[in-house]
Amino acid sequence: MDGRTLQERDRQALSALQKLRFFPLSVxxxxxxMLVEEGGRQLLDLSAAWGAASxxxxxxxxNLAVAEAMASQAGASILSSTNAPAVELAEKLxxxxxxxxxxxxxLGHSGSDANEMVARAVPEATRRPRIMAFSxxxxxxxxxxxxxxxxxxxxxxxxxxxxxxxxxxxxxxPFGDDPGGGALLAHIEHLLQAEGxxxxxxxxxxxxxxxxxxxxVPPPGFLSRLSDLCRRYGILTVCDEVKVGxxxxxxxxxxxxxxxxxxxxxxxxxxxxxxPISAVAGPSRIMDHARAYSMQTLHGNPICASAALAVLSTIxxxxxxxxxxxxxxxxxxxxxxxxxxxxxxGDVRGRGLAIGVELVKDGTSEPNPDLARKTVFRAWQxxxxxxSVGMHSNVLELTPPLxxxxxxxxxxxxxxxxxxxxxxxxxxxxxDISDFTGW
Ligand SMILES: Cc1ncc(COP(=O)(O)O)c(/C=N/[C@@H]2CCCCNC2=O)c1O
Numbered sequence: 001m002d003g004r005t006l007q008e009r010d011r012q013a014l015s016a017l018q019k020l021r022f023f024p025l026s027v028x029x030x031x032x033x034m035l036v037e038e039g040g041r042q043l044l045d046l047s048a049a050w051g052a053a054s055x056x057x058x059x060x061x062x063n064l065a066v067a068e069a070m071a072s073q074a075g076a077s078i079l080s081s082t083n084a085p086a087v088e089l090a091e092k093l094x095x096x097x098x099x100x101x102x103x104x105x106x107l108g109h110s111g112s113d114a115n116e117m118v119a120r121a122v123p124e125a126t127r128r129p130r131i132m133a134f135s136x137x138x139x140x141x142x143x144x145x146x147x148x149x150x151x152x153x154x155x156x157x158x159x160x161x162x163x164x165x166x167x168x169x170x171x172x173x174p175f176g177d178d179p180g181g182g183a184l185l186a187h188i189e190h191l192l193q194a195e196g197x198x199x200x201x202x203x204x205x206x207x208x209x210x211x212x213x214x215x216x217v218p219p220p221g222f223l224s225r226l227s228d229l230c231r232r233y234g235i236l237t238v239c240d241e242v243k244v245g246x247x248x249x250x251x252x253x254x255x256x257x258x259x260x261x262x263x264x265x266x267x268x269x270x271x272x273x274x275x276p277i278s279a280v281a282g283p284s285r286i287m288d289h290a291r292a293y294s295m296q297t298l299h300g301n302p303i304c305a306s307a308a309l310a311v312l313s314t315i316x317x318x319x320x321x322x323x324x325x326x327x328x329x330x331x332x333x334x335x336x337x338x339x340x341x342x343x344x345x346g347d348v349r350g351r352g353l354a355i356g357v358e359l360v361k362d363g364t365s366e367p368n369p370d371l372a373r374k375t376v377f378r379a380w381q382x383x384x385x386x387x388s389v390g391m392h393s394n395v396l397e398l399t400p401p402l403x404x405x406x407x408x409x410x411x412x413x414x415x416x417x418x419x420x421x422x423x424x425x426x427x428x429x430x431x432d433i434s435d436f437t438g439w
Contacts, residue, residue: 005026005038006026006028006038007024007026007038010026020387020438020439021435021436021437021438022373022376022377022380022387022388022433022436022438023376023377023380023381023433023436024435024436025037025043025380025385026038029057030045030053030056030057030058031056031057031058032056032057032058032401032403033045033048033056033057033400033401033403033404033405033408034056034057035057035385041383042383043380043383043384043385044383044384044385044400044408044411044412044415045057045385045400045401046379046384046385046386046398046399046400046412046416047385047386047387047397047398047399047400048270048399048400048401049274050243050269050387050399051211051242051243051244051248051269051270051354051399052269052270052272052273052274053270053273053274053401054246054247054248054269054270054271054273054274054311054315054320054401054402055273055274055311055314055320055401055402055403056401056403057274057401059273059310059314059403061310061313061314062273062274062275062307062310062311062314064310065306065307065309065310066275066303066306066307066310068306069085069302069303069305069306069307070303073302073303074302075301075302076297076298076301076302077297077298077299077300077301078107078299078300078301079295079297079299079300082300083300083302083305084302085302085303085305085306085309086107086300086301086302086305088305088309089105089107089279089305089308089309089312090104090105090107090279092309092312093105093267093279093281093312094281096252096253096312097253097265097281098253098261099261099263099265099281099283100261101263101283101284101285102283102284103281103282103283103284103287104281104282104283104284104287104288105279105280105281105287106279106280106282106287106294107277107278107279107299107300107305108268108277108278108279108280108296108299109276109277109278109296109298109299109304110140110268110276110278111139111140111145111240111242111243111266111268111269111278112139112140112141112142112145113140113142113145113278113296114140114242114266114267114268114278114279114280115139115140115144115145115148115205115238115240115242115266116140116142116143116144116145116294117144117280117294118203118205118238118264118266118280118282119131119139119144119145119147119148119160119205120144120294121286121287121289121290121293121294122202122203122236122238122264122286123202123203124289124290125285125286125289125290126202126203126236126286127202128199128200128201128202128203128234128235129161129162129200129202130161130162130163130164130197130200130201130202131148131160131162131163131164131201131202131203131204131205132163132164132165132166132188132191132201132203132204132205132235133148133149133150133163133164133165133166133204133205133206134150134165134166134167134168134205134206134207134210134213135150135165135166135167135168135213135391136150136151136167136168136210136212136213136214136216136391137149137150137151137168137205137206137207137210137212137213137240138151138153138154138211138212138213139205139240141154143157143158144160147159147160147163148160148163148205150165150213151212151213151391152391152439153212153439162200164191164197164201166184166187166188166191167184167187168210168213168216168218169181169184169216169218169219169222170210170214170216170218171217171218171219172216172346172347172349172358172365173365175187179219180219180222181218181219181221181222181225184222185222185225185226185229188226188229189229192229192233192235198233198235199233199234201233201235202235202236203235203236203237203238203263203264204226204230204235204236204237204238205238205240206223206226206237206238206239206240206262207239207240207241207243207244208223208239208241208244208249208254208255208257208258209244209249209254209350209351209354211243211244211354211389211397211399212243212389212390212397213389213390213391214356214358214389214390214391214392214395215349215350215354215355215356215389215390215395215397215398216349216356217349217350217351218258221258221259222258223255223258223260224258224259224260227258227260227262228260236263236264236282236283236286237260237262237263237264238262238263238264238266239254239255239262239264239265239266240266241253241254241255241265241266241267242266242267242268242269242278243268243269243270243354243399244351244354245265245267245270246267246270246271246311246312246315247270247315247320247321247324247352247402248270248324248352248353248354248399248402249324249351249352249353249354250321250322250324250325250328250351250352250353251321251325251351251352252315252321253265254351254354257351263282263283264280264281264282264283264286265280265281265282266278266279266280267279267280267281270311270402271308271311271312272304272307272308272311273307273308273310273311275303275304275307275308276304277304277305277307277308279308315402318403320402320403321352321402323402323403323404324352324353324402324404325352326406327353327404327405327406327408327409328350328351328352328353328354328355328409330406330409330410331353331355331398331404331409331412331413332348332349332350332355334409334410334412334413334414335348335355335357335413335416335417336348337413338413338414338416338417339357339416339417339420342417342420342421342424343362343363344359344360344361344362344368344371344420344424345357345358345359345360345420346358346359346360346364346365350398353398353399353400353402353404354398354399355397355398355399356389356390356395356396356397356398357395357396357398357416358390358394358395359371359372359375359394359395359396359420360394367390367392367393367394368394369388369392369393369394371394371420371423371424372388372390372393372394372395372396373388373393373433373436373438374423374428374432374433375388375396375416375419375420375423375428376388376396376419376438377423377428377432377433377436378418378419378422378423378427378428379415379416379419381419382415382418382419382422383415384411384412384415384416384419386398386416387438388438388439389439393438393439396416398412400412
């Protein structure tokens with residue numbers, strides 16, 4: 001090309017509207033957990049593109065599945081014709097996802113369109129117009145999914161009429177100073193008891209680990225007790241596992257850690273292994289309540305459905321949920337060991353390979369977003385890719401490919417610890433990150 005770098009061409013050609021940049025990463029190739037950037041440097045990807053590259057990059061099973069699907073392309077969607085990969089994927093998901101009712105699967109492109117469909121279909125099918133959700137939750141970037149989200153990135157968008165947002169149970173910053181979550185459950189029940197409210201709420205959106213809100217793991221038993229409360233009021237539980245599902249948390253479904261089975265499960269990101277596909281599994285009284293109701297031209301295309309089938313079979317065949325559990329424990333332990341002498345790490349938490357490292361002002365629990373931005377910038381300089389999340393943008397999010405090895409986890413921990421120390425010492429200046437606003 002004309003001598004300009006990819007970053008320069010990116011700035012002059014791609015819209016800023018969809019950029020969430022933390023450092024000048026220009027990717028030219030990838031394999032396994034490694035990304036290759038312009039100029040040839042290799043970096044360890046601890047984000048997997050916000051959890052989408054569940055099998056890492058250029059995985060042979062994915063390559064084969066996509067090539068075979070393309071070679072005999074069975075149409076391009078399931079709107080007006082069906083195809084075997086889409087049907088097989090739906091059957092596979094109904095087999096893998098526990099549930100009692102007669103259920104159906106809806107296939108979409110993204111977590112956003114999946115959550116948007118649920119937020120539209122449940123109120124209409126149940127005639128219960130209100131929705132409950134958690135503050136801090138990121139359920140999507142489309143109007144409908146933003147309207148039922150509670151993350152600051154979705155402020156300024158009109159919320160779903162009658163939306164009730166409640167705090168997420170955060171043992172590190174507990175509601176009512178009750179890390180066990182009992183005070184919060186009482187608060188939620190009080191809201192439901194208010195004049196007929198409980199009967200007006202059709203569903204409650206929840207993440208079993210609140211990811212963009214800060215990789216927050218709820219206290220043991222909270223979601224199971226919340227699920228019981230919802231059931232008492234006839235409220236459907238919608239479990240958004242777009243980022244933390246499909247083996248990432250050390251179990252196939254993250255809700256399995258929480259001893260409850262949701263009425264509706266939303267999947268995305270890692271389902272396609274880097275190709276755009278999402279899925280909703282739910283009761284047929286919701287999922288079949290209308291025809292031609294929530295569709296997009298390429299929904300259920302056989303290429304992405306084949307990719308998803310390859311992802312699911314690889315997760316099962318290679319025991320990737322177990323690998324996430326084992327390697328995730330190593331990663332957390334190594335991060336804790338490598339940062340034990342620093343006072344700016346407030347909390348290290350997670351399940352499997354869904355991990356958050358909360359950065360705070362020394363010796364306090366006060367969020368430190370500036371340190372987080374400079375740490376992820378420094379980590380990139382040192383050869384690791386990770387980003388920050390949280391309602392205070394002070395939590396390092398680790399969602400690496402599920403194929404991460406223990407030795408890569410040890411390198412990751414050392415690199416993260418070094419990046420925190422370097423950033424804390426001032427090796428990254430404000431001008432280094434001025435072009436990279438993050439959230
Ligand atoms: C729990 C959960 N549910 C739904 C979504 C929306 O998924 P899409 O971005 O595929 O539409 C997401 C997306 N999360 C954002 C995507 C935008 C960039 C910031 N990082 C994320 O992981 C999510 O984490």
